[in-house]
Amino acid sequence: MSEPANDPILKVEDLAVHFPVGGRLFGGSRRFVHAVDGVDLELKKGECLGLVGESGCGKSTLALSILGLQAPTRGRILIEGRDISNDGGNRMDRARMAQMVFQDPYSSLNPRQTIRTTLEAPLRLHGVTARSEIEDRIADMLRRVGLRPDVAKRYPHEFSGGQRQRIGIARALILKPRIVVLDEPVSALDVSIRAQIINLLLELKETFNLSYIMISHDLGVVEHMSDRVAVMYLGRIVETGGWETIFTEPRHPYTRALIEAIPDPFRHGLSTKITGEIPNPLDPPTGCSFHPRCPEARDICRAPPIPDLEQIGPGHLARCRRVFDIPSWTPPAF
Numbered sequence: 001m002s003e004p005a006n007d008p009i010l011k012v013e014d015l016a017v018h019f020p021v022g023g024r025l026f027g028g029s030r031r032f033v034h035a036v037d038g039v040d041l042e043l044k045k046g047e048c049l050g051l052v053g054e055s056g057c058g059k060s061t062l063a064l065s066i067l068g069l070q071a072p073t074r075g076r077i078l079i080e081g082r083d084i085s086n087d088g089g090n091r092m093d094r095a096r097m098a099q100m101v102f103q104d105p106y107s108s109l110n111p112r113q114t115i116r117t118t119l120e121a122p123l124r125l126h127g128v129t130a131r132s133e134i135e136d137r138i139a140d141m142l143r144r145v146g147l148r149p150d151v152a153k154r155y156p157h158e159f160s161g162g163q164r165q166r167i168g169i170a171r172a173l174i175l176k177p178r179i180v181v182l183d184e185p186v187s188a189l190d191v192s193i194r195a196q197i198i199n200l201l202l203e204l205k206e207t208f209n210l211s212y213i214m215i216s217h218d219l220g221v222v223e224h225m226s227d228r229v230a231v232m233y234l235g236r237i238v239e240t241g242g243w244e245t246i247f248t249e250p251r252h253p254y255t256r257a258l259i260e261a262i263p264d265p266f267r268h269g270l271s272t273k274i275t276g277e278i279p280n281p282l283d284p285p286t287g288c289s290f291h292p293r294c295p296e297a298r299d300i301c302r303a304p305p306i307p308d309l310e311q312i313g314p315g316h317l318a319r320c321r322r323v324f325d326i327p328s329w330t331p332p333a334f
């Protein structure tokens with residue numbers, strides 16, 4: 001993995017996204033889901049940040065805010081130092097800065113459009129109108145993702161899942177964005193071609209000096225791709241650090257449980273399951289929101305307020321009151 005440069009290309013400061021939901025509390029006040037609740041993070045140039053956590057923890061809402069597709073309730077998003085939190089009028093600029101590769105290559109491409117039309121649309125929208133330039137850029141991008149330029153005249157149904165994901169990657173990169181959000185980019189693909197797509201994404205990151213935010217519930221994929229990892233639970237980051245620190249010395253009991261749940265092929269696909277359900281986000285537990293599922297929870301964990309995200313080592317932060325009291329972690333025996 002290459003050493004990323006130090007400058008942050010993206011800074012997220014105290015970001016919150018609260019969605020109003022049906023029903024009112026006794027007394028008439030509205031109810032809100034706190035999908036993202038006070039997230040701070042930085043993405044350095046050339047870095048891949050893995051964003052992990054179970055379904056419903058707020059990963060997609062955070063990603064959509066970064067892409068400008070979801071207005072924040074509170075906080076700031078700075079791309080290359082510019083606050084873009086509420087500049088909806090600058091969507092065009094934002095599309096040049098940040099793009100997304102979607103999880104499902106089957107539903108993310110329009111079945112009625114040729115690949116050329118799919119790749120041409122963002123170029124035209126951003127003022128590239130000369131036919132020869134459009135042709136050159138489409139052909140170049142298709143080659144970069146490992147496809148022949150003549151596939152441009154074909155339709156999505158003519159391609160396999162892996163080829164469609166290559167087309168999805170070409171669409172995300174055609175405007176030469178600086179940041180790419182990868183939303184579970186290989187989880188819908190055959191296991192046999194996942195490694196090819198992961199390697200392609202790593203190669204393109206170097207070629208175009210991209211910075212990635214990689215969303216996944218699958219820590220196995222994140223381990224391969226990420227320089228740093230942020231673990232989310234119920235709208236908040238509960239642990240963050242370099243990938244090696246997170247995978248070899250996780251300190252938050254939730255991170256440990258996620259790592260222990262990585263399916264291990266040597267154990268015939270068996271893995272430890274995290275016990276209990278994610279709490280109802282409309283009625284979150286007091287104190288540490290993980291305490292009802294945490295094997296290390298004590299009374300102190302149940303008491304308000306919510307624990308802070310505290311530095312526990314170089315570049316390593318965790319949101320756990322018992323972080324220095326709980327036993328050291330032994331990696332699962334493979």
Ligand SMILES: Nc1ncnc2c1ncn2[C@@H]1O[C@H](COP(=O)(O)OP(=O)(O)OP(=O)(O)O)[C@@H](O)[C@H]1O
Pocket residue numbers: 019020021033034035053054055056057058059060061062217281
């Ligand atoms: N538009 C919305 N209106 C109301 N609640 C929403 C909305 N979008 C998301 N939520 C809620 O916000 C919380 C976070 O959802 P989000 O989709 O961001 O989680 P996620 O971690 O990306 O999950 P997944 O991995 O399943 O995509 C969930 O409780 C979800 O039900």
